[in-house]
Amino acid sequence: MKSLLESLLARERVFVVGSGGVGKTTVSAALAIKAAIERPLSVLVVTVDPAKRLASTLGVRALANAPRRVELDGLGAKGQLWAASVDMKSAWDDLVLQFSPDEDTAKRILSSPIYHNLSAKFIGSYDYAAVQVLAALTADDRYDLVVVDTPPSRNALDFLDAPARLREFFSSPLLAFLTLPRRTRFFSAATRPFYLVADMVLGSAFLEDLTDFFSDFARLAPGLVEQSRSFSELLTVPATGFIAIAAPYGPSVDEAHRLLQALKTRDLNAVAFIVNRSLPGWLFTSQAQGARVWLETEAPSALAERFARDSKANAAVLRVVSELVFTHEQFGRARDRELVDALRDVGIDLFEIPIAESELDTPRTLAALIASATRTQR
Amino acid sequence: MIEELLSKRLVFVAGKGGVGKSTIAAALASVGAQRGLKVLVVEVDGKGDVASMLGLARTSFVPQLACPNLWVMEMDTEAALAEYLRIYVKVPFISKLPGLGRIFDFVSTAAPGVREILVVGKLCYEVRQNTYDLIVVDPPASGHVISQLGVAGDVGQLIQLGLVKNQTQWMLGILADPRQSVALLVATPEETPIEEALDLASRIRTETPVHLEGVVVNRRFVSSFTGVETEVVDEIRQFGDSIIGLNEVLGASDLFARICRRHERNLMFLREQLGDSLRIATVGEYFGTMEPKDLVEEVAEVLEVELW
Structure with missing residues (x-):
């Protein structure tokens, strides 16, 4: 029967998905560490927005878009471990530099206040950046196995859709409209009411800035669209797998089931379902x-002579x-x-990782976490 | 004192997914409602968790009464835009224009902050309308809440003219006033969530105008045995070999105690890092054994005592 590690090793890249707070980042790191210890492989773990403690657990001061080597001293590791994270700001800057047709366009985009806000703060742009970083890393043949810790599940699907949304965005007639010269736009009967309102609400200066910015930004399209297309294709190949993870009970389990269903409709390969922090x-x-009955009825008198x-x-x-x-009753009910x-039948291998009793702050304790995983019989 | 928190107009319950943010938001709202305040809970991510915890089958942009004094609404940016245009642009038919939704969708994807400013604008508008005494906001998971809380300032910098520019001013007036608006952070006492909470706390403090009032640490295991009780446990341990099944019962208790100690350490770390100016309340773990409605009531009682 396949162990959790073996399920992982059957793929070249594995995306770990699930709700926030179920221990996705920790389990992703632990899986990668365990794989690098047990097999002579080059393993890369990519975490999104990792907590500082994870970086220090891995023994690196900070994580960056460029993978850094993680030392696994004293663990008899047969392979090598690398770690990276998605830093959105620098990822976007890299993309602009990489895909701008000329230096002037890149400069104009990078100095636009709209670009600054778009790349650093607003929803959705993170997914695009992450996709582009992952597209580069997961296609890198220096790594035999890439483990990806995805954003929380409500965004995980957004995240998988990001390449398609990006393509849609660039092919949208509305982008064409926004980047039309102002005169043409203003006098077009179809768009005039909208433009009047937008002008009143947002101010014409802002609309002008927006127009200028998107005229430049649209020129990144060919490169961005191409890269996101190849990433979309990579998601469905047999060498790519998905591991769903949930807390022992409650909404995260429902969320994980919804995710598995969504993976199925998208033809993506779900390889394992992990219940994390389960009770032994x-x-x-x-x-x-x-023994509980004994405790309540006989223990007091049995102990009476001692006290x-x-x-x-x-x-x-x-x-x-x-x-x-x-306590035992509560745990039992839980x-x-x-x-x-x-x-509940999920149609894939189910594993339980028991709740850790000590801090998970070294590669050794993280590797032990994966070793403690048991396959659950249905 | 909880009275102090309930005297605010706008409370943002921030935190990562999975920490019980919606439970805390629902519980806080019901404390307010039980004390006679008119309370509105706003669910921003449209999951409807708070509504179902409070026994509502569905939610809408129009507030629904869940129990006496307590209304729940679901944020809908498109409905918020239509309302906005009706109120401020005073062109009633404009919101009925065909295709407005699509155009809005596009602009709000492309133009930074439009979606967020509509959300925050609606919240501030409700504050100004005075229909409710207290508005409790259950925002989407952490990172996004920063964009929302910070949006009035960000958009104020981007947009130099127009209606929105004027409005960011009075919105900032409400958001930046700690007597009116505060953020309450929710976390669990596990290592990673604590790190994430600290990160979020510092971002709320540096990137948004909203005052961070305190932290609720949820799902904490609270240790039970002290002093002579631990001696008693050790005595009971002597029977481990003769009473079948006793080691399992003791094992559960030992596991519980080890987790308690870990939570205690993590809480201390949180206190150290946050400094004395921030208050911390804790809520225990209920092991998923209660019905959501009962859980909300239970947590509401805990918050009455725990919330400063």
Whole structure:
């Protein structure tokens, strides 16, 4: 039966998808570390917007668009690990420089205040930048395996759609309209009402700036569109896989199922479903029920002689006993809920990674996390 | 004191996805409503989580009454644009023009900040209208909230003329006034979420005009045994070999204790990093064992005590 690592190794690039807060970044890094330790491969992990602690866990001060080598000292690593992240601002600057037809166009775009806001702050532009960085990295044959930590799932789909949206954007008749000379636009009967309103609301100076900017920006189209097209194609090849990850119960599980469904409709290959931070199954045996009864009925008297005549300690015994029972009950109920949620048929291999009891702050502890993953039987 | 927080007009509940942002927003709103305030919850990402937690089957741009004093609305930028044009441009038919939606879609994709300014504009408009005493905003996941909170200033710099320019001024007046608008950050006490919360906190402080009021640390495991109780546990451990199944019960308790200690460490780290000026409230873990509606009520009670 295939282990989690083997599922991963069957692909050349794997996208890890799921809601925010389920541990996607941590698991992505852990998967890459484990692969680089166990196999003589060049492994690259690309994280999006990583927390600073992850960079320090990997032993690098900062992550950048250009991959950096991660040392795996003392772990007997057979392969090599590299790490990169998507820095949106510099990614966009690179794209402008790479795809501008001439230096003047690049300069005008880079100095436009609209470009500054578009590239640094606003929604959606991150996806484009990430796609372009990933297109370059996932096609790089220096790496045998690339693990990609994607943005949270509500955006993950946006993110997969970014190449198509970019193509649509550049082929839109509306872009053509916006970049028309002002006179032509103003007197066109179809667009006049809109233009009047837009002028009043946004101010004509802003509209002019916008027009100028998009006239330049449209010239990046051929290069950007070509690169995003090849990225779209890369997503559906058999060597590309997707791993969905969810917290043990609750909305993130539903979200992961929705994602798997969406992957299916897009003909993308889902390779594994990971329930992260699950409760260890060995805690919930039928004998434990019996022990709970013993704790509540017999333990107080069994302990009475040890704490003879100490009324304070006797009160403590009662508190401890009920607390132990309560904790186990709560965990038990959570575990039931977890299984009901997780065992819904997803049609792919299901793995559980038990909740970590120590801090996940070194490559060693992260590798151990993947080793602790178990395949769940349905 | 919670009274202080409830005296604000606009509370942004910011945080990464999966930390229970919607639960905290719903709970805070119901505390306000129970105390007799007229409260509006605005869901910006259109997931409808708050609405369903409060027992509403669906949401719309028009606020729906969920329970006494508590309304929920879903932000819809296109509806907000139509409303905006009706109110400010005073051309009623313009919003009915065919194709306006498509043109708007395009411009709001292309022109930086148009979508965000409509969202924030609608919120500030509601503040100014005085229909509600308190507006609780459940914004989309973290990064995007920065764009929204910062948009009035950003667009103010980009656009030099026109209606929007004038409006960024009074919007900034509401957003930048800590007596009217505050942000409340939600995080969980795990390592990565804490790092992300710190990052978000510093971005709210440096990139937006909105005052960061405090942090709610959600889903925290709270340790139970101290002093003589730990001695009792050790005594019970002696029976581990004779009572079948006891080690499992103790194992659950030990696991719980280890997670508590980890959460405690992470909380201390958060306090250190944030400094004393920021207040931190904590809410326990409920293990997904409660119905959403009961959970909201439970968390509301916790917030009444925990929120400064």
